[in-house]
Amino acid sequence: MRRNVGLSQLKLVRVALDDSDPDRARTAAAESLRIRRELAAADPQQGSLQWDLAVCLGTVAETAEPEQARPLLEEALGIWRQLASGDPDDASLLSNLFDCLYALADLDAEHFRDLTMEAAAIADRLTDADPGNTGFQRRLLRSSWRLGDMDLRAGDLACAAGHFAGALTLAQRLADDDTGSVDAQRDLATALRRQADYALANARPEEVRGHLERSAEVTEALVQRFPRTGALHRDLAESRERLGDWLRDTGDPALARDLYRLALASRRRRAVLDPEDTASRLAQAEVHARIAALDEAAGHRGRARRQWREAAELARVLEAGARTSYFEQRLAAMS
Structure with missing residues (x-):
């Protein structure tokens, strides 16, 4: 009993x-x-x-x-x-x-x-x-990503390539074999982001954007199928933020800003569906900060102030002391 x-x-x-x-x-x-x-x-x-x-x-x-x-x-x-x-x-x-x-x-x-x-x-x-057990295959995926990370830290790009490429091939096969599986589709989106990590580390920028865009597309399709699943909105926000960061860093701030605004919409939806997820809400504040920095660099001081204010207010509510101070300092500098 x-x-x-x-x-x-x-x-x-x-x-x-x-x-x-x-x-x-x-x-x-x-x-x-x-x-x-x-x-x-x-x-x-x-x-x-x-x-x-x-x-x-x-x-x-x-x-x-x-x-x-x-x-x-x-x-x-x-x-x-x-x-x-x-x-x-x-x-x-x-x-x-x-x-x-x-x-x-x-x-x-x-x-x-x-x-x-x-x-x-x-x-x-x-x-x-x-070999046919999906649960075992998914553990192999996670293992491959982690081994690939170890290789990247060690500077062994050849071994990292094998682990990340193998994981992407496996994830694609699992997603194709069970198109209705949310887990399989999420794994595929993750595998694409991890392949982008490898391409970036290996100085192959022409591949990075394609992997990140496809990862976002896979995740967006899941959100459309399951609009009330908060974790999927969080996944989509992270995919858009990653792609936005890459576009910002490679000289396309306008498109980066558009993606950050889409990411904000996903973060807000996540907050509605899962209000206890404070980590996602703090990430929302960080997206406001990204947009603020782009607006500030472009000379749009009014827009930048609004975004720094949003970031500071969210961080204050979440009692994120250090980040609140930083956002408030940036806001004060715009006054």
């Missing part, structure tokens, strides 16, 4: 996360974790209870700040590794181990490479064992 109560609490966490309600998610997560710990401690040899605890730790980590999330993921990783040592071919167990390694790598700079390589080896094992 208590195990079922813990499961119910964990479901509440997922619902709250989907609703962008972090406070409700944290409350449910704390209760679920308390129950899971008690059950696992009462019967430490029961693998299913250890499994439940590891899943719960990972979910609770999603609701926590980075400094609290890292020890939770480290504890979960220890459990997954112990379980995997007893059943090294269990695909579901390996999938959970991959997810834990991948999440922890984001928070552990010292061991980032080792965690990433371990996760990549698991992704390869899973896809080799079951």
